[in-house]
Amino acid sequence: MSSSASSDSSVAPPQPPSATSGTLHHVAPVSAFEVTTSTTSSNLLLWIGGLTDTYHSVNYVYKLAQSLPPTWSLAQTNLSSAGNGFGIASLSQDVNEISSLVAHFKDTGKQKVVIMGHSTGCQDSMHYFASEDKRGDRAQVDGVILQAPVSDREAMVKDMDEKEYENACKTAEQWCKDAKGEHILPLNLTVSMFGRNPITARRWVALACDGGEDDYFSSDLPDQKLQTTFGKINKPLLILFGEEDEYVPDHVDRKALVSKWIPFVKGKVDEQSKELLGGASHNLNGDPEEVADELVKRVGKFLDTV
Structure with a gap:
């Protein structure tokens, strides 16, 4: 998961400037x-x-x-x-x-x-x-x-509205079947989890869906x-x-x-x-x-x- 991707209001504030040699x-x-x-x-x-x-x-x-x-x-x-x-x-x-x-x-x-x-x-x-x-x-x-x-899958199920999660997965999986896996999903499907970050149908399936490429844990x-x-x-x-x-x-x-x-x-x-x-x-x-x-x-x- 992201250190800051979730829309959870408990996300820490931005860190102060710092430098490392x-x-x-x-x-x-x-x-x-x-x-x-x-x-x-x-x-x-x-x-x-x-x-x-x-x-x-x-x-x-x-x-x-x-x-x-x-x-x-x-x-x-x-x-x-x-x-x-x-x-x-x-x-x-x-x-x-x-x-x-x-x-x-x-x-x-x-x-x-x-x-x-x-x-x-x-x-x-x-x-x-x-x-x-x-x-x-x-x-x-x-x-x-x-x-x-x-x-990632269990974290997204935990943090997203159930219907929003299911709709996003259904859409992304269908796009992949339709050879549109590299197309960016509509923002209204992903904004609650990833803000305004663009995400392809393929990557959504990998992160969010059962058996996706990222589904290791x-x-x-x-x-x-x-x-x-x-x-x-x-x-x-x-x-x-x-x-x-x-x-x-x-x-x-x-x-x-x-x-x-x-x-x-x-x-x-x-x-x-x-x-x-x-x-x-x-x-x-x-x-x-x-x-x-x-x-x-x-x-x-x-x-x-x-």
Whole structure:
């Protein structure tokens, strides 16, 4: 989900101006900003944001960057889907762009690269492992972190009027059947969820409809589906699921959901994954300092084992 896409009145106010020193890596058509640290790093944590996220939209990223183990640095991606671009993008496009960044960092000397998804960045991270590598050039990563792996579909059902949701899904699915999947949906169908951001019929189906391309974390997915998603992760995994994530419906048992996912993973799942991130909202903006401190501690401990 987006850090700010919902029309919920509880959305945090705009953040004040800020600045961070680092290196901007441009790998056309995308970029990644590597935060300057006090040590020279040989490994990289590549952070991938959610819908509407851009540089500095999620506060904990820069605290995390300054608190990683000595051999690690952090770079935040800026994909074509960042900001308002998500509605005409796709997970497959994101994965190709992420792969180009991973390859760049490895080519320029990084020994290990771990990808860390936040929100819909978690769907990107899952797609990195679960989808077919049609081009045959997907760069290998050395681990994955999922922070706020929340179902877009369930969040949208939770936040939208039932009839509005059903009408939008019905229209989008019909447009896709009519070969109009790349057409932008009428604003009256999408404004309650995504404001004035343009979104294609294809992307709406991917995000909102049962079985869509983005539907990796819904609580009602059967085991056979999880076998083809979590069952494809063959690298070390850390899950950071927020105890107070506002996009998770009340009926979902968060801890039980994570426990349901873990047995399918082929790689080693960090034991810290079994405990929810106490007091954590979706992106931690505005949360007590100790919540971000706990996230930083868990990530550092995980990276020490990769």
